[in-house]
Amino acid sequence: xxxxxxxxxxxxxxxxxxxxxxxxxxxxxxxxxxxxxxxxxxxxxxxxxxxxxxxxxxxxxxxxxxxxxxxxxxxxxxxxxxxxxxxxxxxxxxxxxxxxxxxxxxxxxxxxxxxxxxxxxxxxxxxxxxxxxxxxxxxxxxxxxxxxxxxxxxxxxxxxxxxxxxxxxxxxxxxxxxxxxxxxxxxxxxxxxxxxxxxxxxxxxxxxxxxxxxxxxxxxxxxxxxxxxxxxxxxxxxxxxxxxxxxxxxxxxxxxx
Amino acid sequence: xxxxxxxxxxxxxxxxxxxxxxxxxxxxxxxxxxxxxxxxxxxxxxxxxxxxxxxxxxxxxxxxxxxxxxxxxxxxxxxxxxxxxxxxxxxxxxxxxxxxxxxxxxxxxxxxxxxxxxxxxxxxxxxxxxxxxxxxxxxxxxxxxxxxxxxxxxxxxxxxxxxxxxxxxxxxxxxxxxxxxxxxxxxxxxxxxxxxxxxxxxxxxxxxxxxxxxxxxxxxxxxxxxxxxxxxxxxxxxxxxxxxxxxxxxxxxxxxx
Amino acid sequence: xxxxxxxxxxxxxxxxxxxxxxxxxxxxxxxxxxxxxxxxxxxxxxxxxxxxxxxxxxxxxxxxxxxxxxxxxxxxxxxxxxxxxxxxxxxxxxxxxxxxxxxxxxxxxxxxxxxxxxxxxxxxxxxxxxxxxxxxxxxxxxxxxxxxxxxxxxxxxxxxxxxxxxxxxxxxxxxxxxxxxxxxxxxxxxxxxxxxxxxxxxxxxxxxxxxxxxxxxxxxxxxxxxxxxxxxxxxxxxxxxxxxxxxxxxxxxxxxx
Numbered sequence: 001x002x003x004x005x006x007x008x009x010x011x012x013x014x015x016x017x018x019x020x021x022x023x024x025x026x027x028x029x030x031x032x033x034x035x036x037x038x039x040x041x042x043x044x045x046x047x048x049x050x051x052x053x054x055x056x057x058x059x060x061x062x063x064x065x066x067x068x069x070x071x072x073x074x075x076x077x078x079x080x081x082x083x084x085x086x087x088x089x090x091x092x093x094x095x096x097x098x099x100x101x102x103x104x105x106x107x108x109x110x111x112x113x114x115x116x117x118x119x120x121x122x123x124x125x126x127x128x129x130x131x132x133x134x135x136x137x138x139x140x141x142x143x144x145x146x147x148x149x150x151x152x153x154x155x156x157x158x159x160x161x162x163x164x165x166x167x168x169x170x171x172x173x174x175x176x177x178x179x180x181x182x183x184x185x186x187x188x189x190x191x192x193x194x195x196x197x198x199x200x201x202x203x204x205x206x207x208x209x210x211x212x213x214x215x216x217x218x219x220x221x222x223x224x225x226x227x228x229x230x231x232x233x234x235x236x237x238x239x240x241x242x243x244x245x246x247x248x249x250x251x252x253x254x255x256x257x
Numbered sequence: 258x259x260x261x262x263x264x265x266x267x268x269x270x271x272x273x274x275x276x277x278x279x280x281x282x283x284x285x286x287x288x289x290x291x292x293x294x295x296x297x298x299x300x301x302x303x304x305x306x307x308x309x310x311x312x313x314x315x316x317x318x319x320x321x322x323x324x325x326x327x328x329x330x331x332x333x334x335x336x337x338x339x340x341x342x343x344x345x346x347x348x349x350x351x352x353x354x355x356x357x358x359x360x361x362x363x364x365x366x367x368x369x370x371x372x373x374x375x376x377x378x379x380x381x382x383x384x385x386x387x388x389x390x391x392x393x394x395x396x397x398x399x400x401x402x403x404x405x406x407x408x409x410x411x412x413x414x415x416x417x418x419x420x421x422x423x424x425x426x427x428x429x430x431x432x433x434x435x436x437x438x439x440x441x442x443x444x445x446x447x448x449x450x451x452x453x454x455x456x457x458x459x460x461x462x463x464x465x466x467x468x469x470x471x472x473x474x475x476x477x478x479x480x481x482x483x484x485x486x487x488x489x490x491x492x493x494x495x496x497x498x499x500x501x502x503x504x505x506x507x508x509x510x511x512x513x514x
Numbered sequence: 515x516x517x518x519x520x521x522x523x524x525x526x527x528x529x530x531x532x533x534x535x536x537x538x539x540x541x542x543x544x545x546x547x548x549x550x551x552x553x554x555x556x557x558x559x560x561x562x563x564x565x566x567x568x569x570x571x572x573x574x575x576x577x578x579x580x581x582x583x584x585x586x587x588x589x590x591x592x593x594x595x596x597x598x599x600x601x602x603x604x605x606x607x608x609x610x611x612x613x614x615x616x617x618x619x620x621x622x623x624x625x626x627x628x629x630x631x632x633x634x635x636x637x638x639x640x641x642x643x644x645x646x647x648x649x650x651x652x653x654x655x656x657x658x659x660x661x662x663x664x665x666x667x668x669x670x671x672x673x674x675x676x677x678x679x680x681x682x683x684x685x686x687x688x689x690x691x692x693x694x695x696x697x698x699x700x701x702x703x704x705x706x707x708x709x710x711x712x713x714x715x716x717x718x719x720x721x722x723x724x725x726x727x728x729x730x731x732x733x734x735x736x737x738x739x740x741x742x743x744x745x746x747x748x749x750x751x752x753x754x755x756x757x758x759x760x761x762x763x764x765x766x767x768x769x770x771x
Contacts, residue, residue, distance in 0.1 A: 008265060008283070008522060010539060025267060025285045026301070026522070028539040028557055043285055043303045044326070044540070046557045046582045068303045068328055069344070069558070071582055071600050086328050086346050087362075087583070089600050089618050104346050104364060105601075107618060107636065119408070122364065122382060125636060125654055137408050140382055141400055143654055143682050145700070149729040150681055151633070151651050151742050167407055168400050169428055171683055171701055186402070187428055187446055189701055189716070202446070215406040228408050265522060265540070282524060282542040283558070300542055300560045301583070325560045325585055326601070343585050343603050344619075361603050361621060376665070379621065379639060394665050397639055398657055424664055425657050426685055443659070444685055444703055459703070472663040485665050 001038065015048065018062065032074045036062030043068040051075050051092040061098070076108075081233075085122060093128075099233065103140065115162065117236055129157025133180065135225070135243060136160050139168040148174040161196065163225060163243045181223055181247030183210045197223070197250035209251040223247045258295065272305065275319065289331045293319030300325040308332050308349040318355070333365070338490075342379060350385075356490065360397065372419065374493055386414025390437065392482070392493075392500060393417050396425040405431040418453065420482060420500045438480055438504030440467045454480070454507035466508040480504045515552065529562065532576065546588045550576030557582040565589050565606040575612070590622075595747075599636060607642075613747065617654065629676065631750055643671025647694065649739070649757060650674050653682040662688040675710065677739060677757045695737055695761030697724045711737070711764035723765040737761045 001020025005011050010028045018037035023029060026044040033048035034057050041047060045066060048058040055075025064082035066072070075092030082096065085104030093111035100114055103122035108114075112126060115134035120126065124142045132138070138160070146157040156175030160166065164178045167186040178184060179196035187202050194200045199207040214221035225244035232240060258277025262268050267285045275294035280286060283301040290305035291314050298304060302323060305315040312332025321339035323329070332349030339353065342361030350368035357371055360379035365371075369383060372391035377383065384401045395401075395417070403414040413432030417423065421435045424443040435441060436453035444459050451457045456464040471478035482501035489497060515534025519525050524542045532551035537543060540558040547562035548571050555561060559580060562572040569589025578596035580586070589606030596610065599618030607625035614628055617636035622628070626640060629648035634640065641658045652658075652674070660671040670689030674680065678692045681700040692698060693710035701716050708714045713721040728735035739758035746754060 008267065008540075010522065025303075026265075026283050026540050026558070044283070044301055044558055044583075046539075049582075068306075069301075069326055069583055069601070087326070087344055087601055087619075105344075105362060105619060105637075123362075123380065123637065139407060141398070141655070145682060148731075149727070149734055149736070149738070150653060150679060151738050152729070152734055153742065153744075154729055154732055154734060165407060168402060173700065186430065213406070215409070215411055217405075218411055220406055220409055220411060222406070224406075224408050228410065230410075265524065282560075283522075283540050301540070301558055325563075326558075326583055344583070344601055362601075362619060380619075380637065396664060398655070422664060425659060443687065470663070472666070472668055474662075475668055477663055477666055477668060479663070481663070481665050485667065487667075 006043075016057075024068065030074065032057040033060075034058070035060045036064070036080065038062055039064040039066070041066045042070075045070045045072070047072050049073045055092045067104075073110075076110075079116070097134070099236075112157070116239075117232060119231075121168075127157060129155060131157065131159040133160060133162030133164065135163045135240065136166075137164070137224075138166045139170075139186075141169045142166050142172070143170075144172045145174050158190075163223065163247055164194075165222075165224065179250075181210060181225075181243070181250060183213060183222060195254070197247045197254060209254045211248065211251040223251075263300075281325065287331065289314040290317075291315070292317045293321070293337065295319055296321040296323070298323045299327075302327045302329070304329050306330045312349045324361075330367075333367075336373070348385075354391070356493075369414070373496075374489060376488075378425075384414060386412060388414070388416040390417060390419030390421065392420045392497065393423075394421070394481075395423045396427075396443075398426045399423050399429070400427075401429045402431050415447075420480065420504055421451075422481065436507075438467060438482075438500070438507060440470060440479060452511070454504045454511060466511040468505065468508040480508075520557075526562075538582065544588065546571040547574075548572070549574045550578065550594060552576055553578040553580070555580045556584075559584045559586070561586050563587045569606045581618075587624075590624075593630070611648070613750075626671070630753075631746060633745075635682075641671060643669060645671070645673040647674060647676030647678065649677045649754065650680075651678070651738075652680045653684075653700075655683045656680050656686070657684075658686045659688050672704075677737065677761055678708075679736075679738065693764075695724060695739075695757070695764060697727060697736060709768070711761045711768060723768040725762065725765040737765075 004022040006025040009023045012031045014031040015033040020038040024043035030048035051074045059077045061080030069087045072090045073092045076094040079098040081099040084102045089107040091110035094108040096114040097116035106124045109128040112130040114132045120138045121140040127144045127146045130144045158172040160178045161180030163181040166184045169187045173191045176190045177193045181197040182194040183199045185202040201207040210222040261279040263282040266280045271288040272290040277295040281300035287305035308331045316334045318337030326344045329347045330349045333351040336355040338356040341359045346364040348367035351365040353371040354373035363381045366385045369387040371389045377395045378397040381399045384403045387401045415429040417435045418437030420438040423441045426444045433447045434450045438454040439451040440456045442459040458464040467479040518536040520539040523537045526545045528545040529547040534552040538557035544562035565588045575594030583601045586604045587606045590608040593612040595613040598616045603621040605624035608622040610628040611630035620638045623642040626644040628646045634652045635654040638656045641660045644658045672686040674692045675694030677695040680698045683701045687705045690704045691707045695711040696708040697713045699716040715721040724736040
């Protein structure tokens with residue numbers, strides 16, 4: 001596989017670029033960068049922005065696609081098959097597993113951990129220190145905060161469990177915990193803990209187990225892992241099934257109690 | 258009219274560029290692109306991003322102005338006198354009429370239809386499938402959704418009637434319909450139908466016909482088409498008048514009932 | 515101090531560039547621009563975008579740092595030690611004092627005044643005409659509006675007092691006034707006046723003087739100027755102390771009444 005660097009791009013000697021990597025028009029790649037085989041970096045990106053020697057290189061896995069106008073700092077570690085929208089910002093200390101999808105205008109503020117197969121839509125700010133489990137979904141215009149008395153040096157980042165769903169415009173207040181397979185409605189403000197496999201309604205009350213959440217017209221119901229698996233690679237299907245069973249188990253236990 | 262392509266720009270041979278078109282510093286224009294006479298494309302844009310042969314070319318009308326850091330995909334059709342802010346994203350299948358104004362950081366997610374003379378301010382995400390009527394206004398930080406049970410393959414896009422006004426930070430929930438000349442208050446969540454020429458208050462209740470909406474200090478009242486026409490070209494004034502009369506008629510009928 | 519202009523940048527002759535200024539890859543600097551000593555302009559920026567002769571030049575102070583993909587129009591005046599994130603937009607008529615920090619994706623819409631040492635986080639839109647006092651904090655996803663009957667030509671911009679704190683996702687409605695040292699909770703909608711040193715809760719009620727606002731776990735309490743001064747240069751400390759005393763005085767008076 002041959003590399004292809006567009007005419008107005010700059011790839012600094014010293015950057016470690018895998019076979020088949022393409023670099024788009026106008027993009028600059030700095031020195032402390034490692035990019036895996038077959039990854040595409042599109043137009044006008046800034047890759048490996050210097051952030052001090054102690055943070056280590058920027059690592060981008062193989063078969064990834066970073067779209068135009070992205071900014072990725074030195075010191076982030078991003079797994080294989082990453083896919084970003086346009087105009088994203090990824091800071092030092094962001095660590096993401098396999099196949100993260102990060103929507104346009106979203107930012108990963110650094111020193112945070114994201115599992116495998118996570119989907120984050122656009123305009124979402126993932127605050128420093130956040131922990132996000134495998135297969136979680138975060139829709140547009142969400143905010144993951146960390147300061148309980150702004151501005152202060154107190155630091156209470158948030159966590160989101162595997163398979164959880166955070167709908168558009170939700171605000172995750174400092175220190176809150178969203179359980180595995182939980183569902184946070186559009187516009188909700190999460191101040192505390194949402195138990196596993198539980199729905200938090202827009203008005204902030206806990207509205208029961210997520211398997212009661214149904215679209216009446218179609219009969220489709222949660223957990224989403226029963227009906228929405230097409231977007232994942234075959235290698236992920238066994239893990240999806242296992243998580244689905246675990247979440248259904250939590251629903252049953254919640255119902256019984 | 259002579260064309261002017263800035264030194265660090267790239268205009269791919271095969272792109273069909275009208276007379277008098279200017280292309281700014283750093284911008285790249287791909288092959289499947291048609292740009293009308295007199296249009297300005299500013300700095301650092303990506304125009305005609307490839308999206309597969311089946312989507313057709315990107316068409317941008319005449320006398321348009323696309324500001325810096327914009328991304329426009331192949332397969333969008335944008336009418337004459339388009340004006341965008343900075344950092345916008347426009348995807349395949351977006352179809353807009355004449356004189357759309359799209360604010361900075363906003364995105365048109367594709368497969369959507371926008372009428373003539375629509376104004377959309379910044380940071381607004383127009384979801385896939387949305388239908389927006391002529392002369393509608395959508396202010397900053399609004400979201401037009403389409404999935405009633407996220408994440409799912411269910412698809413219930415929203416519609417906004419001609420002359421309607423959606424204020425800052427409103428969320429249009431899947432499948433909702435905002436009537437012609439209706440008004441949605443700042444921060445409101447539209448879950449259902451807002452009838453023609455009706456106000457939806459921030460707390461979600463329908464608050465009467467829009468001609469009761471008045472700024473007490475100045476005495477100016479809605480519908481806005483009575484007092485705010487300066488921003489439109491003379492060719493639009495007859496259509497504005499007709500729409501104003503129709504909306505006033507709806508107010509009168511609403512009041513009578 | 516020697517200047518350093520990256521290879522793919524353009525610095526227009528006629529721009530007045532101080533000693534030690536660096537200009538990043540791909541950036542373009544137009545003619546009506548003055549940049550102070552030691553300032554760094556990073557990659558893919560558009561600096562001094564023309565806005566008509568009457569607005570005057572763009573002035574950027576010394577020792578500033580403008581990060582990638584920024585857009586700054588001619589006719590803005592930005593004090594020393596400015597620091598911006600990525601993808602910001604600053605329009606004509608924006609006037610900011612010393613050491614403004616403006617987060618990624620935020621915009622200053624023009625004809626507005628910002629004091630010294632102000633911090634604005636990301637995705638925040640500062641509407642035209644806004645007045646922001648020294649040492650104020652505005653967190654992410656806030657909106658400062660100005661039109662009381664949108665769309666109209668009525669113009670009622672907002673003001674934020676010195677040392678005030680506006681938390682994430684707040685909406686400042688047209689004409690509202692946030693007092694000196696006041697605190698607006700996350701997601702609140704400010705419709706009217708928040709008195710000096712007073713807390714506005716998320717549900718919109720005034721919740722008492724800000725010195726009752728405490729993180730129970732740590733015992734840290736407001737006003738923040740007592741416990742959070744490390745981010746400011748030594749030259750600002752005397753002014754911070756004076757403002758803190760003034761705010762504590764307002765708390766005491768509020769409590770007495």
